[in-house]
Amino acid sequence: MEHTLSAENGFQLGLFAPNASSGLAITKVPERWSGAWDENVALARLADRLGIDFLLPVGRWIGWPGTSFHEDVLETITWAAGLLAATERIRVFATVHSALIPPMVAAKQLATLDRIGGGRAGLNIVAGWYQAEYEAFGLDLPGSPEQRYGHAQEWWDLVRTLWASEAPFDHDGTYFPQLRGLHTSPRPVHGTMPVINAAVSPAGRGFATRNADYLLTAAFDPRRGAALVDSVREAAAREGGRDIGVLSNAYVVCRPTHAEAEEFLRYYAQENADWDGVDTVMSGQGINPQSFTQEQIDMFRPRFAAGHGGHPLVGTPDEIADTLVAFAESGVSGIALSFVDYLGELEYFASEVVPRLEKAGIRGRSQGS
Known part of the structure; x- marks a missing residue:
């Protein structure tokens, strides 16, 4: 199978979390991303x-208690519908919690989304991990990843069958019984x-x-990244010869000089980091003294402040391009990027x-070049 987010471009570049206030930077600086709808539209058109x-x-x-991080988050299916209608080429994903939206509803919503975008919609399936969100829906978070992904598997099987079946059908499963x-x-x-x-556990992988x-x-x-890609592709090959790409995420601070980039990183992710928010988010994701050493937690905290634990792309255009080329050469298919201010920083x-990536041969010439 050929991966077709944008096949002509080669190594994929995406924007991660622009629908959320602060994006992925857990910071208090005033220029942090608002996540407002009008800015999302402007960003989508610029990215396109x-x-x-x-x-x-x-x-x-x-949201996360005690912090303004992700205080405002636009719902992803309706967000994607608006942005697909406002753009021409870019693919827009909807992130869907399989435990929270019935398969019949999801199948209809996602198909409608794809029709709005003329075939440019994508689906990011989330099996669930945040206990507080389940409680807000009156649900119990299943205790094991195997249960959560078992539910997600049956959900996705139903969505796919709904898209493929010409005739009505019945379903009586473990998680979705007596559907007629x-x-x-x-x-x-x-x-x-x-x-x-997005997965970490063996069940998720x-x-x-x-x-x-x-x-x-x-x-x-x-x-x-190279070892990760090899292990993922070997596992996928065992699943009936499937092929699968690997995407990673990174936060970007790109400036004309390395010193300028480091200065801005220090400004937003150290001097003005929302450390209470960092600790809340890390704890909510299971990064706590019960599971990690204090040394590991201390190592994670600055990356969470800077970009929710993503890989740092901090430096000059040459330095950042070199790192992205190295990721491409390792077999990683692309990177989902975040910025402190997406709209203010993307064009630079x-x-x-991007022209350096094109010159290195990992991307074709983009529409905006």
Whole structure:
């Protein structure tokens, strides 16, 4: 299978979490991303013009207590619908919690989304991990990843079958019993759409290798990225010869000089970091003294302040391009990027870094070049 987020561009570049206030930077600086709708529209149109390949939102139903981080988060399906209607080329993903939206509803919503975008919609499946969100829906978070991904598997099987079946059908499963007369129309433009799954646990990786086109996971550096890509592709090959790409995420501070980039990083992610927010988010994601050493926690905290634990792309255009080329050479398919101020920083990144990637041969010439 060929990965087709934007096949002509080669190494994929996307924007991660622009639907959320603060993006992925857990900071108090006034110039942090607002996540407002009008800014999202302006960003999507700019990214579309510059040849960025995809937009990937975070799915969040409630905020983090005691912090303004992700205080305002636009719902992802309606967000994607608006942005697909406002753009021409870029792919826009919807992040969907499989435990919270029934398969019949999701199948109809996603197909409608894809029709709005003329075949440019994508799906990021989230099996669930945040206890407080389940409680807000009156649900119990299943105790094991195997249960959460078992539910997600049955959910995705139903969505795919709804898209493929010409006739109504019944379903009586483990997580979705006694469903009768299932049928939906219209279907996605091409029958389905690209699927991303972010996973860390063995159960999550198994789900991704069985179902996703791309696994989104942390590749902490290009060397580790190569080993990760090999292990994921070997696992996917065992799942009936499937092929799967690997996406990672990174936060960007791109400036004309390295000193300027380091100065801005220090300003927003050290001097003005929301440290209470950092600790709340890390604890909510299970990074706590019960699971990690204090040394590991101390190592994670600055990266969470800077970009929710993503890989640092901090420096000059040459330095950042070199790192992205190294990721591409390791086999990583692309990077989902975040900025402190997406709209204020993207054009400089695109004008300075992307041509270097094109010259290195890892990307084709973009629409905005």
